Amino acid sequence: MSTQPSGVAFASNSAEARQEIRNYTMNFGPQHPAAHGVLRLILEMDGETVQRADPHIGLLHRGTEKLAESKPFNQSIGYMDRLDYVSMMCNEHAYVRAIETLMGIEPPERAQWIRTLFDEVTRILNHLMWIGSHGLDLGAMAVFLYAFREREELMDVYEAVSGARMHATYYRPGGVYRDLPERMSRYRESKWRKGQSLKRFNEWREGSMLDYLEAFAADFPKRVDEYEVLLTDNRIWKQRTVGIGVVPPEKALAWGMTGAMLRGSGVEWDLRKKQPYARYAQVDFDIPVGVNGDCYDRYLVRVAEMRQSARIISQCVRWLKANPGPVIVDNFKVAPPSREEMKSSMEALIHHFKLFSEGYCVPAGETYCAVEAPKGEFGCYLVSDGANKPFRVHLRAPGFAHLSSMDEVVRGHMLADVVAMIGTYDIVFGEIDR
Template sequence: MPLVNQTTDNATSTLKGSPEIRNYTMNFGPQHPAAHGVLRLILEMDGEVVQRADPHVGLLHRGTEKLAESKPFNQSIGYMDRLDYVSMMCNEHAYVRAIETLLDIEVPDRAQYIRTMFDEITRLLNHLMWLGSNALDLGAMAVMLYAFREREELMDCYEAVSGARMHATYYRPGGVYRDLPDRMPRYKESPWRKGAKLKHFNAWREGSLLDYLEAFCNDFPHRVDEYETLLTDNRIWKQRTVGIGVVTPELAKAWGMTGVMLRGSGIEWDLRKKQPYAKYADVDFDVPVGSAGDCYDRYLVRIAEMRQSARIIQQCVTWLKANPGPVMVDNYKVRPPEREEMKESMEALIHHFKFFTESYCVPAGETYCAVEAPKGEFGCYLISDGANKPFRVKLRAPGFAHLSSMDAVIRGHMLADAVAMIGTYDLVFGEVDR
């Protein structure tokens, strides 16, 4: 039960003698399932109406930035996955781009296309999680099951390239860990999948990862249509989201909002277009923009973004099929030796051990590199003093800036609308607390 401090006025007590509650303070979270993590939201209520909202963070603080400053550059990539643990590879991208900028190395084209493709796969993973969990918060159960159906299919792509379904550590300074596999893992016969059913589940898995993604992208727009059938014109969904949590363009800019929170208010700002990185300048896509700036508009923008992400992935698949090549820069400073080299050369073997224990030194300097992560601008400010580990790491998490605006946006709304607003922020506390 939420902790409630009641302020009463005996002069307005009821006939039965029990006092009438005028206003009270409610502790929303950190255990509340709709808090999307360990958010402690102290709400001052007038009945069901929120008078003031005070977000408290820090309950998940793990010192990620300080940990990254105590380890060699290469050994901190895995920490990035665990920040926004629904947008794993996008976090890695900002960090490795910062290292590459200080090292002044050029990443091969194939690796850049792979990064672009997996950034968009990550965007789909994030938006599918958001769609299912936000719908669940507002009372729609079935959408969660639909969204996770596609999410599982994309998780298989993470597993195929890295061996891990979530924390991939796939991006490396200079490229990616390895090239795309020629064969997708297949389902084996089981009591739940056998015969024609097993053949149906393995239909997309007969070829390579690129063949699998091509089949997925051809099918995905129909799946998005199913989500929209369940929600877009659903009158209960619209009653819970239309006109709720309106963020004006002025308010969005004043609070430093980015991503869908900014675009939902009608401001067309997307780093993939405004400050292109990887291969975003070479692929064709549109930037969806809202107009009303309410929860419903932000829902529509995310739905449209999923369609655009599938479009980008299709273009990357087409290019990658036609253009083989290296996926890692040919520079022994940032690339470990191949296994075959270690078998033939003691020098390569020594380099292998030095690379993974001491890493490499990065020239002194500072840089800020940002990516258009699914939740907004995720940036890494990196300072090097010439050593083999960062002097300073400061991460710019979009969720932290968005959460700061909670009081300004939610005042005057009902308690149930606070749940809708927390959901539309798309919060993950690994990046908010860091």
Template sequence: MQEIRNYTINFGPQHPAAHGVLRLVLEMDGETIMRADPHVGLLHRGTEKLAESKPFNQSIGYMDRLDYVSMMCNEHAYVRAIEKLLGVEAPIRAQYIRTMFDEITRILNHLMWIGSNALDLGAMAVFLYAFREREELMDCYEAVSGARMHATYYRPGGVYRDLPDRMPQYKESRWHKGNDLKRMNEWREGSMLDFLEAFCKDFYSKVDEYETLLTDNRIWKQRTVGIGVIPPEQALAWGMTGVMLRGSGVAWDLRKKQPYAAYADMDFDIPVGVKGDCYDRYLVRIEEMRQSNRIIEQCVRWLRANPGPVMIQNFKVSPPSREEMKDDMEALIHHFKLFTEGYCVPVGETYSAVEAPKGEFGIYLVSDGANKPFRLKVRAPGFAHLSSMDAIVRGHMLPDVVAMIGTYDIVFGEVDR
């Protein structure tokens, strides 16, 4: 009798459901997965080594590009690590702005996730709905930093600048005119805080729309309920964080357990799952969007009532204003020196982590007293999660691997580094 052997297939790296350049080597018995071997490194850019060759303040932009869906959260971890070594703290208004933009980033990330994951599993409309709201929030990124994605808005000692007094408006075109144009610019008549207040008020109903499309959808539940079950013990053993851990019923969130920025003053809940399957992780992300919306509303109210500086007056790390540079040659020289040579950071080492949308994003930073890091190591949540792939998908069918990759919410910039 002829022996029947398992066969091996490549899933990716050029695959629309691979969420990046993941090469997954699957050993299969028919449609059943017997073994999954993730191959990473196809996007390796040497970020950690590059950061060790440049002044501290020139590597903030690299953080944006690690997880290009959670940009400002990555900056936050790196900037906090520098601040710890310098022994400085950002002004309270800057802390609230950072908190607000961390949550805007969380919503942006989860909107990308729900759209792309639904698309992977066969639901087209959700992607269009999610990107409708995503475009509104991307305008906030652009308004404060000038860039839609790679903001470099957080700086050691605060943020680049205060919130703008007006939002960019849509101009008349053959696609937008008359009442349609007026409706699109309705929220944009005032300041960014006015815009965010209007957005937050409306966003709860938009999350309800996503749920109407998916939560009780028969096909969605068939693709996610009971798929990729991760018991809490296994989640902890694999070093999982964020939604992957909370979806398994472990209420661990750095914003509550080790508060930073203004999170200690925020009122919000930590959603947790029950079964630890793909469906639970979907529900946790849906509820996280509502909780992030709550936090943004609280930040908007506080920022309206409390004007103040957004950068410390420490000329070792903060640049002079443009007015000062026009009148004072010494200020101009200081500006150039700060952005070319940077500043020397005291000898020491630190680990700084934030609750990024995908999990715990941490920066281990070592300084030898020079103007550039002696060692920088990124603790990326996606790398830890992806390492569990083989243990979780064994015994599942091939389409379930797609659901599992989607629920990991992987971006390969941070996995490969």
């Protein structure tokens, strides 16, 4: 009886048999923390090298588009927040712009500037979440804590205008819900914050929200410098990102990539410049572009975008401080009457109840409106048959288009590089499995 271990017997097998056994299949997700949602990635591996990647989606399917078709137009704005739940107001912007286009409504000038302001606040919020989570994926812990320090300061702004820290439902057809508040909430004394510490935390909060945002925009570039000290010239970070996941510009265009994925490959395309909306035509900013189209270039593009967003916020603050005015159209069909009007007018009271129960009818037609969301082009294709609810809503999510490139981009890379590639896509599955 042979005493050879079973492993020795394998050596006598044919080369063909060894070739068959060498490749194996691995499930990456859907529960993996680096999958950034319920992405199930089926990887065919040759040792540590990826031979094939098959992204599976559908595990989170929310039916958002069909839900929006079953409700009055104004009751679906909150669904938009929950699609890409770190780009909330940008999603709202595309949807309300589509409604306004079909109804022929032009929001007041101040409302347009407020939208421009909050689109950029949202862009910074998104990129802070991205740089923190991407750093965690690749082994950098500290940057996550730094990024959330600034993120919480901007979440206070969301809460101040809407009452919610995430799902704001602040944009409305015809403008925004209400004007910017004259004061910000302040920290109270506690065992963690007292004396000079409390005074420092409340320093920006002594004035209005615009004063607060002005101070934030002036201070934020120094915070971005801190992130760059941690990452940009860090040799481990560069080893994990330089030359990884290269997307040539012609491939980026063929795959329908937008946002930092497209600009990282050197294509200077940004809807804020090429098809301006809100008040982007009146603000001065640059479009950062990459050179090599790898993970490192996409990181640099997003970091530069945060700096440009702070620049836009400063310009919006200056205009809003100098130009008071209405923030929503004076039209009871789409905008609720004020409390004062409801107290003195039965007609205004009826309009209020009708607006929030039945909504409004949108003229028959179809339109597509897109915004430059933090992850890329987020668009809303809206069809109305003249009723008070959409006949068809279809949403163009940037992450959905980006995932189609996964197989070709990661082939030949190591398993750890797949994590870097998923992170650089900046995917959120609420919008992909909408």
